[in-house]
Amino acid sequence: MVTxxxxxxxxxxxxxxxxxxxxxxPKIKTPEEIxxxxxxxxxKGGLNDVLEILFxxxxxxxxxxxxxxxxxxxxxEEGLSTEEFTKKKxxxxxxxxxxxxEGCGMVVAEGEKKCRTNCAERWNEVIEKRNECDDLCVxxxxxxxxxxxxxxxxxxxxxxxELQIMQSQQRCLKQHCEAFPTTYTMxxxxxxxxxxxxxxxxxxxxxxxxxxxxxxxxxxxxxxxxKAASECASEGxxxxxxxxxxxxxxxxxxxxxxxxxxxxxxxxxxxxxxGDAGKDFCKSRRTMCQEKVTAKCGDxxxxxxxxxxxxxxxxxxxxxxxxxEDKMKxxxxxxxxxxxxxxxxxxxxDCKKLCEVEKMNACxxxxxxxxxxxxxxxxxxxxxxxLAEGSKIDEMTGNMIPP
Numbered sequence: 001m002v003t004x005x006x007x008x009x010x011x012x013x014x015x016x017x018x019x020x021x022x023x024x025x026p027k028i029k030t031p032e033e034i035x036x037x038x039x040x041x042x043x044k045g046g047l048n049d050v051l052e053i054l055f056x057x058x059x060x061x062x063x064x065x066x067x068x069x070x071x072x073x074x075x076x077e078e079g080l081s082t083e084e085f086t087k088k089k090x091x092x093x094x095x096x097x098x099x100x101x102e103g104c105g106m107v108v109a110e111g112e113k114k115c116r117t118n119c120a121e122r123w124n125e126v127i128e129k130r131n132e133c134d135d136l137c138v139x140x141x142x143x144x145x146x147x148x149x150x151x152x153x154x155x156x157x158x159x160x161x162e163l164q165i166m167q168s169q170q171r172c173l174k175q176h177c178e179a180f181p182t183t184y185t186m187x188x189x190x191x192x193x194x195x196x197x198x199x200x201x202x203x204x205x206x207x208x209x210x211x212x213x214x215x216x217x218x219x220x221x222x223x224x225x226x227k228a229a230s231e232c233a234s235e236g237x238x239x240x241x242x243x244x245x246x247x248x249x250x251x252x253x254x255x256x257x258x259x260x261x262x263x264x265x266x267x268x269x270x271x272x273x274x275g276d277a278g279k280d281f282c283k284s285r286r287t288m289c290q291e292k293v294t295a296k297c298g299d300x301x302x303x304x305x306x307x308x309x310x311x312x313x314x315x316x317x318x319x320x321x322x323x324x325e326d327k328m329k330x331x332x333x334x335x336x337x338x339x340x341x342x343x344x345x346x347x348x349x350d351c352k353k354l355c356e357v358e359k360m361n362a363c364x365x366x367x368x369x370x371x372x373x374x375x376x377x378x379x380x381x382x383x384x385x386x387l388a389e390g391s392k393i394d395e396m397t398g399n400m401i402p403p
Contacts (some may be wrong), residue, residue, distance in 0.1 A: 054385045056159075056209075059380035063155065067092050072185040082170050082181050086163065093159040097152055105146035112141040115400060122398060128279040133399045144390045147403070151383055158375045165367055172363030177355035184360075192357045200351035211341035211348060217332050224331045225324070232323035245308030253301040260293030 071089035076079065080088060081093075100280035119133035135325050171185045183192040203206060216226075264286050371377070390402040 039195070048388070052381075052388075053144050055379040055387075056377070057383045059383060062378055063093075063159075064376055064378075067096065068185075075185065076182060082173060082178075082184070085165060085181070086170065089166070090159075090163060093163075097159070100152045100155060101149060104145055104152070107148070108141045108145045112137055115141070118401075129397075133397070136400045138401060139196035140311075140390065140402045143402055147386055147390065151379075151386060154379055154382070158379045161375050165369065168367040169364045172360050172367070176360035176363060177357065179351075179354035183355060183357065189357060189361055194362075196352070196355045196357060199355075200348065203345075203351050206271060206344075209340055209343045212337065213336045213343065214332075216339060217335045221328075224328060228324045228327035231327065232320050235323065241308075241312035245312060246305065249301060249304040249308055252304065253297050254298060256297035259292060260297060261290055264289035264293060 067089065068091055071085060074088055075085045115137035116134050119130055119137060123130035123133055170184065173181060177183055177196075180196055182199075183195050186195065187190050229311075238311075259364070267289060268282050268286040271285060272279060369375070389403040394401055
């Protein structure tokens with residue numbers, strides 16, 4: 001009642017103005033008149049209906065708009081993705097369920113104590129009536145706690161359905177407007193289009209275009225780096241050094257091969273002169289000898305080339321590094337400049353294609369439940385009935401009436 005008086009604006013001054021004059025004897029209303037005031041002449045239109053409407057509106061706001069609004073605010077502040085937004089909303093819903101369960105316990109703890117104290121004060125020494133009233137308090141609040149916890153399970157089920165619907169709607173967002181997830185948090189199509197327009201202005205700014213072009217170049221940087229490394233190796237002193245060393249080492253290989261084959265020929269001539277073996281045997285020995293010479297000279301040549309390459313690279317290391325850096329910078333500047341020129345022309349139209357608001361909303365509408373069958377509406381209406389049934393008072397005795 002305190003909350004209701006604050007909401008409606010009643011205070012001490014207005015209360016004073018509403019008092020009757022002392023000479024006006026107040027008319028004492030009958031239980032029937034009081035009942036009609038709350039239920040209405042024909043069971044409709046009374047204060048109960050007004051309170052039910054206010055409760056359902058507040059209940060839906062708490063568990064739908066307020067929950068979604070808080071998750072949306074966090075999404076904008078922290079730049080959450082749609083998946084992170086869904087998780088954040090689920091976390092907020094989980095907190096609401098915990099709060100409802102805690103509220104069940106608090107209502108029972110405070111309400112039962114107040115109810116039983118009231119019984120003691122009203123019936124005092126009329127022990128039989130006092131005990132009857134006390135038992136009704138205990139029974140009513142025991143039933144209330146069980147039903148209240150059942151309501152938290154109902155809320156959890158409704159939240160689960162809403163998240164499933166939202167995830168289906170988010171697939172529409174990914175399909176038609178993944179680049180601008182903030183549009184999904186807006187209900188008005190005009191505001192959504194305005195949001196896309198503002199986002200595209202930022203996306204097509206020179207700074208944003210340059211950043212995207214630099215990122216695009218970075219994706220292909222490995223190929224450019226390899227090309228620059230090859231060119232610098234051949235153009236610099238290191239490349240000339242390697243070329244000279246290769247010729248030098250190559251000459252030594254030729255000498256090694258020539259000397260080795262000469263010795264193989266001498267061994268063949270010597271074998272044939274002894275006459276102990278046939279010519280085919282001596283020829284076979286020479287072939288084996290030549291194969292060994294080729295393998296030995298090839299191995300020595302490879303080792304000499306590796307050593308020469310390391311020696312040359314060490315000598316021209318600083319020049320090579322600078323050459324590569326210069327070539328990479330030149331390649332990046334040229335690629336980014338061309339990219340910026342192209343995107344400056346195409347960005348406005350390309351950006352609009354990133355978020356097709358009409359198609360997104362048409363898709364979302366397919367997964368939007370009919371308001372007449374909204375699970376949260378049913379939950380809030382049933383919760384009001386549960387609260388109303390759990391707080392009924394016998395108008396004649398003042399005792400609680402268990403549901």
